[in-house]
Amino acid sequence: MSLRQTTHDPRTQAFILLVPALVIYAVFALYPMLNVVFLSFQKWNGLDANRQFVGLANYTAIFTRDPVFWVAFRNTVIWTLMSLVFPPMGGLLLALSLNQKIFGRNSLRAIFYLPVIIAPIAVATMWKWMYDPFFGLFSQMLTSWGMQAWIKDWLGNKDIALYSVFVAYIWQTVGFSMVLFLAGLQNVSLTLVEAARIDGAGRFAVFKHVTLPALRPTITIVLVLSIISSLKAFDIVYGLTGGGPAQSTQMLALWAFTQAMQIFDFGRGAAISVVLLLITMAVVIPYLRWTQKHEEVES
Amino acid sequence: MLTLTAKLKSASIVAMAVAALSATPALADDITLWTLNFDNNAANVALKKIASDFEAANPGTHVEIVQRAVDEHKTALRVAAGSDKGPDIYFSWAGLGLGGEYVKAGLSLPLDKYYTEYKWNDELLPSAAAFADLYPGGKRGVPFTFKGEAVYYNKKLFEQAGIKEEPKTYEDLLAAAEKLKAAGIPAFTFGGTVNWHVMRLMDVILETKCGADKHDALKAMKVDWTKEQCATDAFAEFAKWTKDYTLQPFMGIDNKQSYSLFTAGRAAMMLEGDWLVGQLDGSGANLDDYGIFPFPTNTDRLYGFAEYNYVSTKSKSPDMAAKFLDYFLSDKVQQDLVGQISSISVNKNVKYTNQKPLEAEWLDIFKKYSNVYMNGDQAFPLDVTTEYFRIINEVASGNVEPADAAKQLQSFIASRT
Numbered sequence: 001m002s003l004r005q006t007t008h009d010p011r012t013q014a015f016i017l018l019v020p021a022l023v024i025y026a027v028f029a030l031y032p033m034l035n036v037v038f039l040s041f042q043k044w045n046g047l048d049a050n051r052q053f054v055g056l057a058n059y060t061a062i063f064t065r066d067p068v069f070w071v072a073f074r075n076t077v078i079w080t081l082m083s084l085v086f087p088p089m090g091g092l093l094l095a096l097s098l099n100q101k102i103f104g105r106n107s108l109r110a111i112f113y114l115p116v117i118i119a120p121i122a123v124a125t126m127w128k129w130m131y132d133p134f135f136g137l138f139s140q141m142l143t144s145w146g147m148q149a150w151i152k153d154w155l156g157n158k159d160i161a162l163y164s165v166f167v168a169y170i171w172q173t174v175g176f177s178m179v180l181f182l183a184g185l186q187n188v189s190l191t192l193v194e195a196a197r198i199d200g201a202g203r204f205a206v207f208k209h210v211t212l213p214a215l216r217p218t219i220t221i222v223l224v225l226s227i228i229s230s231l232k233a234f235d236i237v238y239g240l241t242g243g244g245p246a247q248s249t250q251m252l253a254l255w256a257f258t259q260a261m262q263i264f265d266f267g268r269g270a271a272i273s274v275v276l277l278l279i280t281m282a283v284v285i286p287y288l289r290w291t292q293k294h295e296e297v298e299s
Numbered sequence: 300m301l302t303l304t305a306k307l308k309s310a311s312i313v314a315m316a317v318a319a320l321s322a323t324p325a326l327a328d329d330i331t332l333w334t335l336n337f338d339n340n341a342a343n344v345a346l347k348k349i350a351s352d353f354e355a356a357n358p359g360t361h362v363e364i365v366q367r368a369v370d371e372h373k374t375a376l377r378v379a380a381g382s383d384k385g386p387d388i389y390f391s392w393a394g395l396g397l398g399g400e401y402v403k404a405g406l407s408l409p410l411d412k413y414y415t416e417y418k419w420n421d422e423l424l425p426s427a428a429a430f431a432d433l434y435p436g437g438k439r440g441v442p443f444t445f446k447g448e449a450v451y452y453n454k455k456l457f458e459q460a461g462i463k464e465e466p467k468t469y470e471d472l473l474a475a476a477e478k479l480k481a482a483g484i485p486a487f488t489f490g491g492t493v494n495w496h497v498m499r500l501m502d503v504i505l506e507t508k509c510g511a512d513k514h515d516a517l518k519a520m521k522v523d524w525t526k527e528q529c530a531t532d533a534f535a536e537f538a539k540w541t542k543d544y545t546l547q548p549f550m551g552i553d554n555k556q557s558y559s560l561f562t563a564g565r566a567a568m569m570l571e572g573d574w575l576v577g578q579l580d581g582s583g584a585n586l587d588d589y590g591i592f593p594f595p596t597n598t599d600r601l602y603g604f605a606e607y608n609y610v611s612t613k614s615k616s617p618d619m620a621a622k623f624l625d626y627f628l629s630d631k632v633q634q635d636l637v638g639q640i641s642s643i644s645v646n647k648n649v650k651y652t653n654q655k656p657l658e659a660e661w662l663d664i665f666k667k668y669s670n671v672y673m674n675g676d677q678a679f680p681l682d683v684t685t686e687y688f689r690i691i692n693e694v695a696s697g698n699v700e701p702a703d704a705a706k707q708l709q710s711f712i713a714s715r716t
Contacts, residue, residue: 046377047404065714067686067707132556133548134565156491156551158696244492245550246692261370263681264377264400 033277039270046264058271068247069272072255075162076231076276079169079251083230086170088222091177092215096207098178099185109182113175120172124239127168131155131240155241158248165240165249172236173229177222184218185211217294224287231280252276328360328619332608333375333386336366337640345639353626362623373397379613380406387614388624390443393430393605394677395519396684402434407609409437413621422628425669427645430605440607441624442645447603447664448499448572448674449593456484456567457590465592469507472595476544479567487540488566490557491550491695494688495676499570500545501537501691502675503594503602508533511598511672518678524709534694534701541695550696570594572603573643576657586657593664601668604677605645686711 006012040058044051062069098109115123130137131154139151154164188211196206234253237243243250243258250258252272260269332350337343343366350362365386367375372390379385380401389406391398401407410431414420419441420428427445431438450472452465457475460482466472476486490496506514509529516522517530524530541549546566549557561569562584569575579586593601608627610620626632633646642658643665651662676684690708693699699707 045400045404047380047400047406049381061714065711067689067711131551133551134556134560153548153551156548156696158698161551242492244494244688244692245696246698247689258685263685265682 036270036273036277039266040274042267042270044266046266051267054267058267062268062271062275066268068250068255071247072243072250072252072272073275075248075250076233076252076279078162079166079233080227080230082166083169083173083226083233084223086166087173088177088219088226090170090174091179091222092181094174094178095181095185099182109178112178115172116175116179118172120235121239123168123172124236127171128155128240131164156245158245161241161245162249165237168240169233169236173226177226180218180222180225181215184215188214220287220290224283227283228280231276231283252279328357328616329363330360330387330614330616330620330623331363331365331385332388332390332623333365333367333372333379334390334608335372336368339640341638342640345636349627349632349636352632353623356626357619357622360619376401376406379611380404383613385613386611387616387620388608388610390606390608391440392677393433393440393442393607394673395433396677396679396681398440398607398609398677399434400680401609402439405612407434407439408612408614408617409439410441410610410621411437413610413625414438417621417625417628419625419628422630422646422648424645424647424665426601426603426665426671427605429669429671430607430673440609441628443606443608444641445603445605445643445645445665446572446574446641447593447601447643447661447668447671448570449591449602449661449664450568451561451571451575451589451591452568453561453564453566454588454590456564460484460567465590466595469595469597476540480544485546485566486544487568487570488546488557488560489541489549489570490552490554491692492553494692495674496554496557497541497549497695498675498688498691499602500540501533501687502672503570503596504536504540505530505533506598506600506602506672507594507596508536511600511670514598514672518673518675520679520683520712524705524712527705530705531702534704537691538694538697538701542697550692573661574641576655576661577642579657580655586655589657591657591660591664593668598672599668600670600672601664602674603671604673682715683708683712 007016039051041053041055042051043054043057094112098105098112102108129135133139133151133153133156136154138154142148142150152160155161192210192214193206196210201209232253233251234257237249237251237254238257241249243254253276256269256272256276258269259265259272263269332346334346346364346366350364353362354360376385376389376391379389389401391401414431423442424445426447427442430442431440433439456479460475460478462475462478466475479486487500489500505517509517509527513522513527513529517524517527546560552560557569558571558575558578560566562579562582576586579589596602608624610617610624614620628646630646630648633644633649637644637649637651643661647666651658654662675687679687686708690699690704694701694704
């Protein structure tokens with residue numbers, strides 16, 4: 001095959017077009033990722049010229065001696081489970097409501113989506129003031145209603161701090177799920193809905209037997225994206241509590257950052273990142289396989 | 300279109316520039332100072348003026364000041380540590396924590412011969428200069444600023460509680476706190492979200508309960524926290540202060556919110572640094588409403604920390620770097636600097652005029668004490684500091700018993716590799 005023929009081959013052309021993106025991906029994503037994996041087997045404080053190979057010592061340390069790792073792990077699991085339930089459910093309810101022909105529907109959609117485009121650190125700052133036990137919005141409201149006994153140290157009590165942060169997270173992310181569900185709802189066949197109604201199905205039966213099955217691909221996407229987003233939870237926790245009080249709201253992503261960039265133990269920070277990477281991959285790979293299969297079936 | 304003459308002129312200029320660039324070697328007397336970009340712009344302006352004045356006094360010398368935000372500065376120093384490039388002088392904090400890391404990594408040149416040559420000890424405040432002796436292998440760095448921390452109190456609230464005079468001993472302070480409590484006034488306010496704020500209370504109590512030597516040994520991790528009863532007693536005392544004598548709740552607020560509560564008269568005392576005078580003054584508070592006294596630890600040491608300038612071991616011109624530092628520390632320069640970088644100079648020969656009463660009180664405190672004990676986050680290595688914060692917060696929240704607190708901290712220290 002001549003050079004001319006080769007360059008006219010669609011596969012070669014596709015490859016040539018992919019090269020710039022591949023190079024950028026390799027330099028800015030693949031290399032750092034591999035470097036983190038190597039770093040997780042090394043001891044390095046960012047100061048020494050040489051990185052010392054320590055085998056699995058960083059992993060042993062985080063699994064057996066780190067007093068915060070398992071707290072962060074548990075919190076990440078709790079956070080992820082809550083992320084699977086509350087923002088998607090809230091998003092679905094909002095989408096079902098705002099899919100009706102009601103007055104101001106578009107404005108309401110925009111209002112509920114607005115928090116998604118606000119920087120998480122700004123959201124954190126806003127909620128931090130609302131949670132202030134002395135001057136905050138919630139404390140003032142409860143005081144004005146004569147419910148002082150209900151005022152809590154929302155971010156300072158380790159029993160409720162994680163959930164307080166999560167409420168702010170729901171407020172920020174529910175709009176994203178809502179938009180996806182709204183898009184999904186546009187694919188629900190009106191013909192099927194009408195047919196079900198003619199057959200005597202009530203609103204709940206229509207939702208259960210027509211709308212919900214049609215939303216199944218959207219639900220999967222929302223849940224997977226919610227898991228990925230929750231595993232990466234960092235900025236809102238950092239901004240609201242910094243992982244405190246007493247590391248009780250610490251998350252794996254934040255703890256990896258703390259170890260590497262504040263304690264300057266890059267090896268342990270990398271080891272925590274690798275653990276997080278493995279957990280994320282365990283979720284993402286089945287999702288990618290599922291979408292591939294789905295695309296193949298559709299094509 | 301360019302004329303031939305213009306083309307020739309342009310070519311000549313380019314040629315001259317190229318020749319000049321290639322012929323100019325790096326000046327041996329060029330020095331670089333890496334420091335912070337200070338929030339107080341007067342400090343940034345003052346530093347640049349010092350550099351240009353030094354250049355004028357030393358023809359042929361160029362001082363380049365590179366300023367960065369705190370995190371960028373730390374990162375830049377780490378990058379520099381791994382290469383042969385870097386500053387001649389760098390800013391860092393004093394103590395075994397962050398500043399000590401760079402010393403331990405061999406980034407800081409011992410300055411003993413310059414201390415002797417320039418007689419720096421004759422002009423430095425002893426409390427500020429003491430940090431240079433913390434490290435093995437000689438004196439490291441010279442003070443840039445020195446910050447003392449003491450108890451600020453609201454005079455009206457003290458009067459309201461029937462407290463007639465400033466507490467002189469720890470027992471007096473406890474009695475004052477009890478009187479305040481009886482009057483329904485929280486004694487202290489702290490912000491728990493920034494761990495270092497509540498840590499100050501633990502630090503001063505540790506100094507009180509353990510005494511100077513034992514406290515230093517504990518912070519240097521040379522003695523076992525579980526075997527020193529005073530450490531457990533300090534955690535117990537700390538728990539008592541946070542439970543009985545601190546404005547509740549405090550774990551969910553930060554130091555700024557805590558400051559607002561103090562100025563709003565919601566608590567009688569605050570354990571803060573000398574910089575609070577400027578903050579109070581700047582916010583329009585009446586300084587006469589407040590008084591200060593060092594936390595009475597009965598050990599005759601002042602609570603504080605310092606910021607230092609260190610000469611890098613990678614400096615090609617350490618002599619010139621030391622000469623610049625000498626110029627910076629000189630009586631004249633420090634006299635001109637009063638109020639620009641810090642309200643109190645690290646030079647003991649500086650004269651203060653038109654001081655506010657609280658500033659004068661601070662000056663008296665600095666002159667009175669020749670020994671200091673430093674903040675836990677400056678004394679401990681970073682990983683231990685993080686664990687110290689966690690344990691303090693657990694004790695303050697009532698989740699960990701004092702005896703267990705000492706055990707947990709020691710266990711962490713013992714497991715370090």
